[in-house]
Amino acid sequence: xxxxxxxxSFYIIVGPSxxxxxxxxxxxxxLLAERPSLRMxxxxxxxxxxxxxxxxxxxxxxALLLAPWHSIAPISIVWGLVGVAGxxxxxxxxRRVRRQAAYTPGFEDWLFYTVLPIAAYLTVLVAAxxxxxxxxxxxxxxxxAGSVLLxxxxxxxxxxxxxxxxxxxxxxxxxxxxxxxxxxxxGP
Numbered sequence: 507x508x509x510x511x512x513x514x515s516f517y518i519i520v521g522p523s524x525x526x527x528x529x530x531x532x533x534x535x536x537l538l539a540e541r542p543s544l545r546m547x548x549x550x551x552x553x554x555x556x557x558x559x560x561x562x563x564x565x566x567x568x569a570l571l572l573a574p575w576h577s578i579a580p581i582s583i584v585w586g587l588v589g590v591a592g593x594x595x596x597x598x599x600x601r602r603v604r605r606q607a608a609y610t611p612g613f614e615d616w617l618f619y620t621v622l623p624i625a626a627y628l629t630v631l632v633a634a635x636x637x638x639x640x641x642x643x644x645x646x647x648x649x650x651a652g653s654v655l656l657x658x659x660x661x662x663x664x665x666x667x668x669x670x671x672x673x674x675x676x677x678x679x680x681x682x683x684x685x686x687x688x689x690x691x692x693g694p
């Protein structure tokens with residue numbers, strides 16, 4: 507299918523980028539796991555896990571596009587399922603963000619952790635619908651937009667998480683009172 511062949515370069519770049527970002531997230535999380543906070547699991551389910559899901563779905567969409575399809579119909583069905591699954595998952599994330607007590611989200615947090623991901627998954631659903639209507643070029647462009655949006659959301663949220671944890675740790679370290687027996691300048 508020539509329409510899909512034209513997108514091969516795009517998805518060869520986007521898919522591995524998502525895969526690499528998944529790997530980097532695991533490295534960062536491993537480094538941060540040395541000193542977990544009390545509510546890290548609760549906050550992680552709301553703020554960290556969704557990034558891995560976004561990257562994973564971008565990787566999946568890329569792999570699906572690069573598969574040797576003979577017709578656009580199966581792709582539109584699978585992309586529709588991915589869009590529905592992503593939307594449902596984001597509804598779960600929305601509930602988790604509201605219920606967690608480790609952090610009070612601001613406007614940007616609500617935008618990047620809930621609103622924009624929902625929009626991205628709805629974009630994938632729209633793309634699937636366009637593909638079903640034989641509007642292949644439009645469907646492929648809309649899918650690309652949803653994929654890039656998910657990648658950008660994930661990158662922004664990863665940065666947000668790392669900065670929050672790094673600054674939070676630094677602030678926590680500043681507020682800790684040094685123990686007298688560990689202070690080398692303390693007298694006998």
